[in-house]
Amino acid sequence: MSKAQETAVYTHGHHESVLRSHTWRTAANSAAYLLGSLKPHMRILDIGCGPGTITADLAALVPDGHVTGVDHAPGILEQARATAAERGLTNTDFAVADVHALDHPDDTFCVVHAHQVLQHVGDPVQALREMLRVTKPGGYVAVRDSDYAAMTWYPASSGMDGWLDLYRRVARANGGEPDAGRRLKSWALSAGFTDITATSATWTFSTPEERAWWSGLWADRTVASAYAERATRGGHATAEELRAVAEAWREWGRREDGWFAVLHAEILCRKAT
């Protein structure tokens, strides 16, 4: 029987406008729900590690342990390796892997972590089964995903409504589930998890600097990234429509009263001993 494998296309790609957001991420702003469970000796697998800033933070928190970062996209792993090297970390390694069919033996890791990954994969329940398989008895599977339909902002804007509608259509056409957050617990139950702690947390963008950064990266991503290409090639939007969405983002960013919140769902699951 052939192994399960990725059927989805990663919507964003790794354009500079996308990495502007990924490289801002830390264990503190993206994995706080997990940190209380970490011990210095732990062996961690970080799936879909991207440019590896969260991976590197996790490695610093397990100085007597080890963190393996894996990603389906080989190109981004060079940046992840560079991030770990710049920070002088010697307890990391990186490899190409598909979360649907991991190469590791059963019961290998103390913690298996994935941040903003399951929303992009073709079969999140199979992904969770694999994550559970490679987790040691008594270890943790930790997953966090945003939920696009639950993102909210002020002021109301038909251009921003258009952004959300377009993003969700493109992500689904690529085989992902943009409203993943609300589904994480259900997917974990389907994958056979029994001990699940479900929480949520937000990122808020409101100060002039935060608005400029968040609106700028989304405006640029909308016209210049793999997402833009997938939106036009898939017939979801014209280049002109994408430019209008980008301008809606910039307009929101200029609003002194502008406010944006990203809801994330988190599941911290313990494997039975």
Ligand SMILES: C[S@@+](CC[C@H](N)C(=O)[O-])C[C@H]1O[C@@H](n2cnc3c(N)ncnc32)[C@H](O)[C@@H]1O
């Ligand atoms: C939104 S990025 C998140 C990166 C990082 N975890 C972070 O939060 O900064 C999603 C990452 O998952 C990777 N990815 C997508 N599908 C995957 C799969 N089937 N197996 C492993 N990684 C995958 C992508 O290549 C991308 O680097």
